Amino acid sequence: MQQRLALQRAKRVLSGQAVVTLADDQCCAVVLEKNARWYLPELLRHHRAIGVQHFLVIDNGSTDGTPELLESEPDVTVIQACVPVSDYEVLMRRLLPPLVVQGGWFLVVDSDEMFEPPPGCNGQIRPLLRYMLAEGQTAMLVHMLDMFSDQSAEITCRWSYVEALDRMSLYSLNALERIDYHDPDFILAYFVKDNPTAAPQNFWRGGMRYEVFGETPLLTKHGIFRNADGVAPPGHVHAVSNVCVSDVSACYRHYKFSGDYITRERNHVAAGTWQHGEDVLRLARYDQPGAFAIRTASQLSFRGTEVLLDEGFIQTSDRFREFVERQA
Structure with a gap:
């Protein structure tokens, strides 16, 4: 319970739609990352090409300009949560995507995948x-x-x-x-x-x-x-x-x-x-x-x-x- 409360306090939407509604045959790619600017343009390009409808990027406190890179992308929502990833990874993946995405499917993908x-x-x-x-x-x-x-x-x-x-x-x-x-x-x-x-x-x-x-x-x-x-x-x-x-x-x-x-x-x-x-x-x-x-x-x-x-x-x-x- 303490971790849940800590995550609730730490999270904030940096950019993109706060709520996304998907059709039954659409999916949102969920990307948990920190300092992934080097990977993200190609990740977005590839997954857009295969038909991914939306991207939820959970930013774990990037300092390489990742949030700034993504803020103008209309199909990307960025939630930032600066908590220790070794302790909070499962909880971030569990709690944050349903706050943004309604319906459809989740595609879990790391920045290097x-x-x-x-x-x-x-x-x-x-x-x-x-x-x-x-x-x-x-x-x-x-x-x-x-x-x-x-x-x-x-x-x-x-x-x-x-x-x-x-x-x-x-x-x-x-x-x-x-x-x-x-x-x-x-x-x-x-x-x-x-x-x-x-x-x-x-x-x-x-x-x-x-x-x-x-x-x-x-x-x-x-x-x-x-x-x-x-x-x-x-x-x-x-x-x-x-x-x-x-x-x-x-x-x-x-x-x-x-x-x-x-x-x-x-x-x-x-x-x-x-x-x-x-x-x-x-x-x-x-x-x-x-x-x-x-x-x-x-x-x-x-x-x-x-x-x-x-x-x-x-x-x-x-x-x-x-x-x-x-x-x-």
């Missing part, structure tokens, strides 16, 4: 939302695909974000751990145990970051969910409850290793921004002798979501394919 609609949608998100609505599905799993370049960090740190999006075209599916959606021993079991799934689903963990750094990040979250009565707001960064999970999954292209990521992570460790310890593991690898570059046993070039479907990283269904073909 690009959501990719699944095959069959012609690169648009609304056919997917219409399918889920027709099937009574109220959430969908989205898996993070870590994108990287095999050039040294000394080179990649000088690229603009536009250049990074073009040149960081590699990914690896090595060292992925598949976890059944209803695994009773999984860390999210409490939040998802009562969620029915329209088809068997799974979480992914590890991947390239396990292979290179020895960390075991959770790569899957309930990235899309209905903004409606009965759907429980996020109780965990990666989970929602009281939802029916789709038989379709999708991916984010994740550009965590763009820009001067080594300096960025040193700053996070020094400030104690996160408590999960993953950035400490990465720093230990960066500090080994020689120029650091990401290298994996097998490196694949991104060729679209159809390939990811063939590789088993994401999934669709016959019902979905038939539906979107009729919609085309």
